[in-house]
Amino acid sequence: xxxxxxxxxxxxxxxxxxxxxxxxxxxxxxxxxxxxxxxxxxxxxxxxxxxxxxxxxxxxxxxxxxxxxxxxxxxxxxxxxxxxxxxxxxxxxxxxxxxxxxxxxxxxxxxxxxxxxxxxxxxxxxxxxxxxxxxxxxxxxxxxxxxxxxxxxxxxxxxxxxxxxxxxxxxxxxxxxxxxxxxxxxxxxxxxxxxxxxxxxxxxxxxxxxxxxxxxxxxxxxxxxxxxxxxxxxxxxxxxxxxxxxxxxxxxxxxxxxxxxxxxxxxxxxxxxxxxxxxxxxxxxxxxxxxxxxxxxxxxxxxxxxxxxxxxxxxxxxxxxxxxxxxxxxxxxxxxxxxxxxxxxxxxxxxxxxxxxxxxxxxxxxxxxxxxxxxxxxxxxxxxxxxxxxxxxxxxxxxxxxxxxxxxxxxxxxxxxxxxxxx
Numbered sequence: 001x002x003x004x005x006x007x008x009x010x011x012x013x014x015x016x017x018x019x020x021x022x023x024x025x026x027x028x029x030x031x032x033x034x035x036x037x038x039x040x041x042x043x044x045x046x047x048x049x050x051x052x053x054x055x056x057x058x059x060x061x062x063x064x065x066x067x068x069x070x071x072x073x074x075x076x077x078x079x080x081x082x083x084x085x086x087x088x089x090x091x092x093x094x095x096x097x098x099x100x101x102x103x104x105x106x107x108x109x110x111x112x113x114x115x116x117x118x119x120x121x122x123x124x125x126x127x128x129x130x131x132x133x134x135x136x137x138x139x140x141x142x143x144x145x146x147x148x149x150x151x152x153x154x155x156x157x158x159x160x161x162x163x164x165x166x167x168x169x170x171x172x173x174x175x176x177x178x179x180x181x182x183x184x185x186x187x188x189x190x191x192x193x194x195x196x197x198x199x200x201x202x203x204x205x206x207x208x209x210x211x212x213x214x215x216x217x218x219x220x221x222x223x224x225x226x227x228x229x230x231x232x233x234x235x236x237x238x239x240x241x242x243x244x245x246x247x248x249x250x251x252x253x254x255x256x257x258x259x260x261x262x263x264x265x266x267x268x269x270x271x272x273x274x275x276x277x278x279x280x281x282x283x284x285x286x287x288x289x290x291x292x293x294x295x296x297x298x299x300x301x302x303x304x305x306x307x308x309x310x311x312x313x314x315x316x317x318x319x320x321x322x323x324x325x326x327x328x329x330x331x332x333x334x335x336x337x338x339x340x341x342x343x344x345x346x347x348x349x350x351x352x353x354x355x356x357x358x359x360x361x362x363x364x365x366x367x368x369x370x371x372x373x374x375x376x377x378x379x380x381x382x383x384x385x386x387x388x389x390x391x392x393x394x395x396x397x398x399x400x401x402x403x404x405x406x407x408x409x410x411x412x413x414x415x416x417x418x419x420x421x422x423x
Contacts, residue, residue, distance in 0.1 A: 317388075
């Protein structure tokens with residue numbers, strides 16, 4: 001039985017070491033590739049670099065009306081961001097009247113700021129009296145294309161209402177004797193971007209915007225028009241761009257600090273608690289692998305505050321082990337056998353562990369629900385870490401410690417961190 005338990009314990013330790021190696025360095029066997037965790041974890045804005053913009057609604061609307069407009073604006077902004085080709089953007093509503101857009105890894109932040117911040121109010125209006133013929137809401141589609149003179153521009157296709165209005169206006173303006181009175185201005189956000197002269201009645205509901213575009217500017221305009229106008233005016237209240245070099249430096253420092261901290265914890269647990277400390281180190285390694293695996297599966301962005309939440313949850317996991325081991329030492333002091341002391345230590349320490357973690361879980365849930373941006377990132381990793389720490393402390397540490405006891409390496413209480421007591 002002792003040999004069997006020793007084999008089981010050795011296999012578990014070996015599997016944990018192998019898993020930690022694969023998580024750190026990965027494996028490449030040509031047809032079978034295991035990527036290291038670092039390549040799989042999605043980094044947040046502060047680590048990968050990029051841009052974030054906070055837009056605030058300029059309106060007197062409140063309650064359900066404001067919520068509806070903000071929801072519509074968020075959906076439109078998401079369409080605009082899709083046009084930028086940014087992978088996994090983070091777009092959230094803050095305080096009911098603000099929209100926060102985080103675009104990690106973006107290489108040209110200024111273009112994103114200009115595109116996101118625009119209200120994209122498109123109007124077709126008569127030059128002579130400013131009568132509005134139709135607006136961007138009547139546009140069904142917009143594409144970058146070339147006209148018959150090989151000019152880059154944006155082709156538009158109107159809905160039924162827009163096509164009818166455009167046909168009526170072009171037919172009427174075509175009869176104007178003066179050329180200047182036949183001009184239809186195409187206005188975007190108050191700026192005239194094109195002013196074609198009506199030379200024929202357009203009945204097919206299609207139009208073409210020209211005006212010295214480049215491929216990039218025409219593509220941006222097409223995306224803006226296709227997404228539509230924001231339902232309410234939004235103003236930029238906060239804009240920040242983070243360079244990828246700064247983010248990478250922060251990540252490397254965080255990883256280095258984490259390694260130093262973990263090494264210190266591992267050494268402390270072994271020196272202070274001996275056999276239980278070794279078991280705790282194995283369980284803590286399993287805990288880290290599980291937490292990072294969950295973050296990868298959830299495709300959550302790892303941010304600097306998120307790393308802080310992860311480190312804090314590691315502290316909570318160690319604290320749970322410390323509570324249990326101290327209870328075990330108390331049982332050993334009154335003369336109980338090692339096996340009995342371990343069972344009693346887990347049983348008596350459970351209430352303290354659950355109470356401590358539940359209060360922190362409540363705090364984490366509140367931060368997640370009411371927090372925004374990096375605060376929410378901190379809350380996510382903290383909550384994942386706390387649930388996992390409960391599992392590792394209650395289940396994994398207990399299983400491993402019971403196997404270690406059954407191995408009967410020693411029955412000396414000193415090997416369980418107890419001093420001043422003989423066997």
